[in-house]
Amino acid sequence: MYPDRVVSGMRPTGVMHLGHFHGALKNWVKLQNEHECLFFVADWHALTTHYDDPSIIEKSTWDMVIDWLAAGIDPAKATLFIQSKVPEHAELHLLLSMTTPLGWLERVPTYKDQQEKLADRDLATYGFLGYPLLQAADVLIYRASMVPVGEDQVPHVEMMRELSRRFNHIYGKEKDFEEKAREAVKKLGGKRARTYDELRTAYQQDGSADALAQAKAMLDESQSLSTVDRERLFGYLEGKRKMILVEPRALLTESSRLPGLDGQKMSKSYGNSIGLREDRDSVTKKMRTMPTDPARVRRTDPGEPERCPVWQLHKVYSDEPTREWAAAGCRSAGIGCLECKQPVIDAVLKEQEPMRERAQQYLDDPTLVRAIIADGCEKARALASETMRDVREVMGLSYR
Known part of the structure; x- marks a missing residue:
């Protein structure tokens, strides 16, 4: 069982405006006070449409982070980092690509829509076709439970859920799982072990939601279990096997109600925006x-x-x-x-x-921004490394 965690990112493709503030940043400020949050600069994603002219990416990255801080994102409450500084994103993206059916990528609604909208760009690349897979890796690597999105992005989160489910189905077949689970039950101690077995039976035989909730609460409170054993007992409780990747859910946010200066949607490309x-x-x-x-x-x-x-x-x-x-x-x-x-x-x-x-x-002092990002990248890599350790192990790539 993993803690509630929110992950979201933005592409650094230009100056941020008040439409971005009302559409996303105000919500981020709210979420950082309610959940563990990781917010990242999606610089690799910027290359999917700007690979031929990446000159704006670095400057836009630092400008965007300052905009986030200006909007009220607090690095003491949220982890801020740059996607490409956490190479584990790319590794998980690669490994997920081994099991992802091509048709899943081609059916993403925004794939053809973006090709039509950006007809002036060469989008006949794997980078563009595979960006929903990289997007999934960005979230799944932190075992995030929630992704704040608008209605148009819900299909992307649903795809993340399908990818997680497929990965867990293929690789979550831990050898001797039941035997290891029974050993973990013993570590609860005699009384708690008996209670766990009773609650597990009540849930699996009678479908008692109350029994499931009680058992989960007991596992959360237990100090005698390692993270691996606790996760194993959650799976044993629900009749599942090992969960490697978490299925995130879409956290629906209101679309921006802020129009541009001409009444259309505020956008730099329309020339109707007000900078943050x-x-x-x-x-x-x-x-x-x-x-x-x-x-x-x-x-x-x-x-x-x-x-x-x-x-x-x-x-x-x-x-x-x-x-x-x-x-x-x-x-x-x-x-x-x-x-x-x-x-x-x-x-x-x-x-x-x-x-x-x-x-x-x-x-006045750009080194402050660099320090915030360096600290955020270190925290993000620590979390990403935990996931990749488990992913490599179940895929036979741990080489111990």
């Missing part, structure tokens, strides 16, 4: 020149808020009285568009202010 730490004057200028309802040609022309990109930002940043004031003033031409924009401008600048302040110490 963008200069105050630049933000103000961008927002003051935002397009509004095209019906409001003159100041005296009434408008309709639902046709206006500014109104979409009011929905995110303004309280109910402010929204009522903006809607009524727009429809009656009682206020001008610049007046309508000002509360949103003020709210965006207020949101960014602590981010700029938190980022400044890392901009």
